[in-house]
Amino acid sequence: MAYEYDTENVFAKILRGEIPNDTVLETDHSLAFNDIGPQAPVHVLVIPKGPYVNWDHFVTEANAAEITDYTRAIHAVIEKLGLEPGTGGQGYRLIMNAGEAGVQEVPHLHAHILSGRPLGKLVAAP
Secondary structure (H helix, E strand, O other), X not given: OOOOOOOOOHHHHHHOOXXXXXXXXXXXXXXXXXXXXXXXXXXXXXXEOOOOOOHHHHHHHOOHHHHHHHHHHHHHHHHHOOOOHHHOOOOOEEEEOOOXXXXXXXXXXXXXXXXXXXXXOOOOOO
């Protein structure tokens, strides 16, 4: 499938330095920053620096270095914030939305890391 990347999306503008962000972590291929409209006490977004629309686009077109860096950056944020449940942290929720049914609002791959309070059920039954 061919994915069309919108170079004017908000995350592309953040990556170009046109919009400021509250950086939590930056690596060669990834950027993590606090969400400007947090849905929990901890709400960090992690994006790849490459022009990827969603997870499917990323895993089919990113190179191994980008994939490794991105997945490890997500874990590095979790570790940095002390959220790992096996090490005394309270746990977290990791969310990626893709496409219309997934309610993806920004057409640039991003993972939400949420924590800091009980988050309730992920999806309510209809």
